[in-house]
Amino acid sequence: MKRVFPLLLSILLVFFAVGNIFAKGAQENAKITLRIASPSEGPDSIKIYDAMMADFEKSHPGVTVTWDRSSGDDYQFQGLPSLLASDTPPDIYFEWGGNRVKNHAEDGEALDISTLANEVRPNLVSSAWSGAVFNNKTYMLPTNQDVTIMMWYNKDIFSKLSLSIPKTWDQFLSICAKIKGAGITPILMGNSDAWVAGNFVGVFLYRIAGDDIADEVLSLKKGTRFNNPGFIKAMEYASELGKKGYINRDLNTLGYDPSFARLFDNSSAMYPLGTWFKTEVIPENAPDPSKANFDFFNLPAFPDGKGDQTSYMGLNNGFVANAKTKYKELAIEFLKLMIDKKYQVQFAKIGTFSTVKGTLDKSDPYISKVLDLMNSTQTLVSPPDTGYNLEMAESLYAAIAQVLVNAKTPEAALSAVDQKINHLRK
Amino acid sequence: MIAKKNSYILFALPAVLLFLIIVVIPLLFTVLFSFTEWRRFNIINFGTMEHYIRSTKDPVLRKAFIHNLIYILFTIFLESGVGLILAGIVIHLRRSIIYRSLFFSPIILPSIVVGVLWRQIYAYHSGLLNSIIGLFGGKEIDWLSYPFTMLSVSIVSGWLFSGFFMTIFYAGLARIPDSIIESAKLDGASSSKIFLKIELPLIKNLIMLALLIVTTGGFKGFDLFQILLRRDPMESGIVMPVFLVRVFFENQDIGYGSAVSVLLTFVVIAIIIIINFINKTFVGKVEEF
Numbered sequence: 001m002k003r004v005f006p007l008l009l010s011i012l013l014v015f016f017a018v019g020n021i022f023a024k025g026a027q028e029n030a031k032i033t034l035r036i037a038s039p040s041e042g043p044d045s046i047k048i049y050d051a052m053m054a055d056f057e058k059s060h061p062g063v064t065v066t067w068d069r070s071s072g073d074d075y076q077f078q079g080l081p082s083l084l085a086s087d088t089p090p091d092i093y094f095e096w097g098g099n100r101v102k103n104h105a106e107d108g109e110a111l112d113i114s115t116l117a118n119e120v121r122p123n124l125v126s127s128a129w130s131g132a133v134f135n136n137k138t139y140m141l142p143t144n145q146d147v148t149i150m151m152w153y154n155k156d157i158f159s160k161l162s163l164s165i166p167k168t169w170d171q172f173l174s175i176c177a178k179i180k181g182a183g184i185t186p187i188l189m190g191n192s193d194a195w196v197a198g199n200f201v202g203v204f205l206y207r208i209a210g211d212d213i214a215d216e217v218l219s220l221k222k223g224t225r226f227n228n229p230g231f232i233k234a235m236e237y238a239s240e241l242g243k244k245g246y247i248n249r250d251l252n253t254l255g256y257d258p259s260f261a262r263l264f265d266n267s268s269a270m271y272p273l274g275t276w277f278k279t280e281v282i283p284e285n286a287p288d289p290s291k292a293n294f295d296f297f298n299l300p301a302f303p304d305g306k307g308d309q310t311s312y313m314g315l316n317n318g319f320v321a322n323a324k325t326k327y328k329e330l331a332i333e334f335l336k337l338m339i340d341k342k343y344q345v346q347f348a349k350i351g352t353f354s355t356v357k358g359t360l361d362k363s364d365p366y367i368s369k370v371l372d373l374m375n376s377t378q379t380l381v382s383p384p385d386t387g388y389n390l391e392m393a394e395s396l397y398a399a400i401a402q403v404l405v406n407a408k409t410p411e412a413a414l415s416a417v418d419q420k421i422n423h424l425r426k
Numbered sequence: 427m428i429a430k431k432n433s434y435i436l437f438a439l440p441a442v443l444l445f446l447i448i449v450v451i452p453l454l455f456t457v458l459f460s461f462t463e464w465r466r467f468n469i470i471n472f473g474t475m476e477h478y479i480r481s482t483k484d485p486v487l488r489k490a491f492i493h494n495l496i497y498i499l500f501t502i503f504l505e506s507g508v509g510l511i512l513a514g515i516v517i518h519l520r521r522s523i524i525y526r527s528l529f530f531s532p533i534i535l536p537s538i539v540v541g542v543l544w545r546q547i548y549a550y551h552s553g554l555l556n557s558i559i560g561l562f563g564g565k566e567i568d569w570l571s572y573p574f575t576m577l578s579v580s581i582v583s584g585w586l587f588s589g590f591f592m593t594i595f596y597a598g599l600a601r602i603p604d605s606i607i608e609s610a611k612l613d614g615a616s617s618s619k620i621f622l623k624i625e626l627p628l629i630k631n632l633i634m635l636a637l638l639i640v641t642t643g644g645f646k647g648f649d650l651f652q653i654l655l656r657r658d659p660m661e662s663g664i665v666m667p668v669f670l671v672r673v674f675f676e677n678q679d680i681g682y683g684s685a686v687s688v689l690l691t692f693v694v695i696a697i698i699i700i701i702n703f704i705n706k707t708f709v710g711k712v713e714e715f
């Protein structure tokens with residue numbers, strides 16, 4: 001008995017010691033919170049992300065994943081910059097590919113994920129990496145692609161008025177006239193956040209001034225001016241839409257979300273918006289999403305345009321790992337999980353254009369039509385507010401907003417842009 | 427003995443320290459930052475005057491400043507002017523507490539509620555105002571767009587704060603002895619004459635105080651503009667605080683934002699000095715009752 005007691009005591013001590021080590025390890029892990037930030041998304045997308053987070057937490061005991069979501073506009077302008085400057089910055093954050101990712105890389109807020117990119121490259125479509133790579137280093141893992149501007153139209157109204165899809169600008173004006181004649185607003189925009197009309201007329205700038213010239217002006221290349229003949233012409237086209245009453249007069253005071261009520265009550269016929277119209281706008285705003293009868297067409301060709309008249313405005317979206325994260329390996333692992341086919345197939349099913357190969361159901365007419373639009377051109381142009389300097393984009397969008405309601409002439413509005421962004425050209 | 431003599435310092439110390447930490451030190455930092463070049467939230471250069479030079483040429487800053495002055499002019503009438511008229515009316519009413527509570531009540535509402543409520547009133551499509559105009563056969567007006575933006579926001583501001591100024595003026599009017607009013611009435615003065623010739627001069631110090639609050643407060647108006655106008659794509663209602671938020675947080679231009687803040691501080695101080703000068707030179711002291 002005398003010998004057994006010390007033995008039992010030793011076993012107990014070893015048991016406690018080992019238990020303590022494990023408990024300490026679990027405690028340390030329990031302190032790990034992987035923070036992710038993104039703009040708000042539709043309920044179907046959130047469900048998939050929730051499953052992703054649950055799976056990650058399951059495979060990483062002690063790690064908690066939190067997801068901070070704010071409305072797209074708030075996230076873009078104030079939410080993300082404030083989060084990144086805070087004491088608890090996100091470890092992973094959503095970004096729109098292009099100039100914004102480049103800025104994060106230059107500011108030391110984006111982790112070089114080239115190794116991960118090389119590893120997953122065979123699984124992703126080749127066009128996915130545009131806007132994610134700078135100086136031969138990859139800073140964003142592209143998860144999906146968006147067409148930013150396509151003209152969504154109410155098929156019932158078009159069929160009732162016997163309208164067909166316009167191929168030229170004149171045909172487009174002609175259908176607008178017919179729609180207006182029927183007492184319906186031809187083009188609806190909720191532009192109180194400035195970017196809807198900004199992106200819409202942004203397409204005009206590329207198509208009319210020429211893709212390269214527009215890119216140079218928007219990139220603030222030395223010697224370029226906004227008040228140039230191509231941009232003036234493009235703004236004149238926009239102004240014409242406003243003058244003829246083809247756009248809702250209150251576009252600049254109408255909110256993005258409230259605007260959809262006037263689309264789904266059949267009082268407006270068209271809305272220029274991106275692919276998320278299908279995945280977010282209809283499910284969240286249509287009274288009965290299954291009865292929302294909408295289709296889209298790419299903007300028609302301008303008669304005297306110098307740019308590619310088949311171009312489309314779009315971008316790659318993805319997630320960036322924060323270079324300042326304490327949990328670089330975990331962040332990389334989570335990024336890798338994000339492009340797992342298991343989830344991306346589900347995203348593709350709800351209409352997201354996943355960058356992962358083999359996820360899109362090409363037999364789906366909608367998906368097939370969007371892919372046709374993407375493949376029908378060599379020219380992908382960037383939205384001014386994500387592809388270029390944000391301050392410049394804001395000034396340009398103000399000019400567009402003023403021209404559409406004819407508060408300023410195209411020359412005066414563009415000249416004001418030159419004046420406003422003069423300090424950025426230095 | 428010495429300790430007792432200087433004990434007041436101990437009493438003043440917490441307040442002085444708090445003032446230093448909350449006001450003076452941030453102000454000094456702002457001045458310092460205004461001479462600094464920033465790359466987002468990181469300092470890259472010190473000793474530049476560029477931000478001040480840029481401020482003289484910035485058309486948006488000019489626009490925001492002019493809008494602020496317009497807002498202040500409108501609110502002088504819509505907040506303090508209407509408040510004065512309400513006080514003049516309410517003081518003569520029986521059970522004035524009911525009316526005072528009613529007029530004061532908007533101020534207790536959160537700005538977001540006020541903003542959303544008035545967005546519905548101003549809505550172009552089926553908003554309350556345009557529906558009324560429609561009843562009389564009028565054409566819809568985009569109230570929150572150019573050229574109505576500043577007037578529309580100022581009206582909301584007036585609706586919100588006139589009750590507050592009414593309370594200040596009411597307190598002043600209530601302190602005027604009844605004997606003065608009674609003797610004026612015996613001399614045959616009408617109610618409007620009593621108000622204009624007796625009551626108003628006796629509360630002129632309060633009017634100057636209201637002017638000071640409206641003028642300096644006008645440069646701080648942010649929430650209503652943000653909620654009512656959202657991003658205000660036409661910049662038809664951009665004011666200094668909104669401009670500064672965009673410069674600081676969206677453009678992350680700390681140096682330029684600091685320079686504009688410093689200039690704005692000087693403008694507000696100058697306005698306070700001018701109002702105090704007017705107060706001392708033209709208004710003078712009012713007899714206490």
